[in-house]
Amino acid sequence: MQQLSLFEVVNTLPVEYCPGFLSSTEADAILAHCKNLQWQQNEIRMLGKPLQVPRLECMYGKPGASYLYSNSVTLDAHPWTYELISLRDRITAFCSHKFDIVIGNRYRNGQDSIGWHSDDEPSMGYRPAITSISLGACRKFSIKPKVKGSKATHFWLEHGSLLLMLPGCQEGYVHQLPKVDNCFLERINLTFRPYGRLK
Template sequence: MFAPAHQNVLPFDGEVHLYPNFYEEEGSLDIFEQLKHSILWKQDKMKIYGKMVNFARLTSWYADGDQEYTYSGVVNTPIPFTPLLRQIKEAAEQQCGKQFNSALLNYYRHGGDSMGWHSDDEKELADNPVIASASFGATRTFQFKHKQQKNAKVSIALNNGSLLIMQGATQHNWLHQVPKTTKQPGPRINITFRDIKY
């Protein structure tokens, strides 16, 4: 599905476009259920202040090829793309005119699951990476804050069937997160497609 260009949601120093209804609503709920049951989810851990703690979400790593990918100290061995994942990936590729060879999946089971402030700036990514983020399931808030100008913040809602494309200097200048919420929004699955340089 090709969606028309949208206004940049960042005020400066980056380029982020949101397509709220990129995937059809009814089909998106079916996609969520298929991903929930077919993806090989795992509970990763990371070291914080000398202690190993669980990630506040479940994750999975799919990719073409057999190269490992490391982020947050976790080494990920790729799983081959499923037909459904490849279909979602190809739609995102058509939208942004970029080829992707890998996908990080996050399963937010409830409002207590989250992802803290970070940039997608690992050495395996290009200097100005294009990252396409597809969301299925419950709506969650997605936030940006500028690395230097701390008062520059942006919050958007990522709803079921939405596609978010981050590109340009976004990862150099902005952090992003999915914060915890005391509400119970229901489960959500997010797929971030990227092009890893092996």
């Protein structure tokens, strides 16, 4: 796999990466708050068979928002917490993109993961910008173009970092968080997204 420095990644891919977006103290506080969110273990259907999603999930945000992925898993929005809406507003001030929901993924150890995919569900509207906040264990993030034979670029998402996937990223690229050996700490990922916007 192709491996680039963070500077090169930002300049060759439709993403922007900001390590240390949250201070260590701020990131620790948000991580502690997120551990008490309403996590759920979902099932996804693969080849007609039910399988447990290899991570825990939750969604907060816009009243009535419902998010369907893979035609088999539905997440319904819980009301914003003070901490999550404050973080959302801080991210919007930083990157100038507005967000209506946040989806949480809780990776309990290195064996929890998410495979190659794009976040291109119609409920997010046209060419969405998505911001990811990483909390806890540092995990590898991989991204590659939707072109057969393309090489993947990967780098490590640090505690308190922000990764912005710019408009057009979901249409042209896929990404994943693969399994890793010898990781016994958990990671919580918060992805702030638009919902129900045409533009």
